[in-house]
Amino acid sequence: MDLLTKFIDTYPVFLKGMLLTFEITIVSIFIAIFIGLFFAFLKISNIKILEWIADLYIFLVRGTPLVVQIFIFYFGLTAFNISDFLAVVLGLAFHNGAYIAEIFRGAIQSIDHGQMEAGRSLGMTMGLTMRRIILPQASRRALPPLGNQFIIALKDSSLASFIGMYELFNVATTHGSLKYDYMSYLLIVAVYYLVLVLFFSIIVRIIEKKMSSSD
Amino acid sequence: MSKDIMINVEKLNKSFGDLHVLRDIDMTVNQSEVVCLIGASGSGKSTLLRCINFLELKDSGLVMIGGEKIEKETHDLNEVRARVGMVFQHFNLFPHKTVLQNVMEAPIYVKKYPKEEAKMEARALLKKVGLLDKENVYPSKLSGGQKQRVAIARALAMKPEIMLFDEPTSALDPELVGEVLATMKELAEEGMTMVVVTHEMGFAREVADWAVYMHEGRIVEVGHPEQLFSNPKEARTKNFLDSVL
16 A cells, blocks of 8 residues: 555545644644733833743743643643643643744844834824834734744644644554554655645745735 | 923933933023034933933923923823924834825824824825825835935924924935925924934024034033034034034
8 A cells, every 4th residue: 555545545534633733733823922922021021020020931931841831731721621622722822922922022122212212202102102113013023933933833733642632643643553554654744744834834925925015 | 472482491410320411401492493402422412302302301400391391290291292293313214104104103093183184184294395206105215315304294293392303314315415404494484493403504504593512411502503603602612613514
């Protein structure tokens, strides 16, 4: 049985797994963006205690393996009747939030200080200037590294298999062990991941192009 | 018609850490007057402008705008800033907005003008600075002189009582300086109260009612531009003028 027939025979299961991988990634990144934005604001708040809180969060995330974080969220949250899906999603969101916070912080601080001054000189409040002037420019700058983080999150979602989520990687290893043929199914799953990554890359590039209309 | 006092600064002091940038500044600007501030970099002239529209807060002293004593405890400084327009050396246009959107932004979001009305007024201002044909262009496509004229229109859109210019032509190529100065001169002729930090002696001579020389955070000499530039009373003023002219 060659690789192509294996691929065709298993595609309904793999597509299901891909859908779950897709869902885990999208939902966790969506939450992570808000977490990231929140901690980015803490970091630029110029209030020591808030900066320390953000630093501690980033230290915890960067200092421990993702798989440990996912397990802690899984065992910690499922005790409160939270679904496996949500536990994994929150674990990934907690993890990616730290990296996204740094991406946002860097992007916001890269915007020329004159932009804030110009806004303020027109009578705009700091919040309004942040919302109308700084953030739109910063998010444009954040987009390429954000897209990158998105792809990392997509691949990291494979760790959800360790807590029994039937996503792409789990589908592959399950088939591999059932048929005593790991190699074929690992190659097949690699193709699925490549397609997903390609899809995300194209979306990010389209958004980037749309947003750069003013250059 | 008696002229109202638009800006009154008394015993203004400002430090950044150990650096005492403004020392006991006294200055009064009447309505429709144009004042030029000159001085070496670090003399405090930009900081003085920034204290007048509260981008920097004074350490001590008094700042009055339109006869009203402004304190951060009693006033909404955002509202005060809206009454005092500011034009920056590096324009600081909003790069993600078109020329028209740059001018409309604050009237819509600060003054809550209806969009159509803000647009009409913005277009009138762009016409005034000669850039109506660029209304849908992004700032990156403009020359420095055009950018600065848009910045002037943007500040005027808030209908300020006072306009402050912080070295408005210093970042421009020499051939673009004239168009910006012409716009400013027009504004002065319409009776706008203006404080201009500039090294354009020609402009100061022609347009300014009086000029101020600052050195190390103090006002050293005040006088009619012609007299101040040609026949300074203070040795320090003379030294400065000799070095820049």
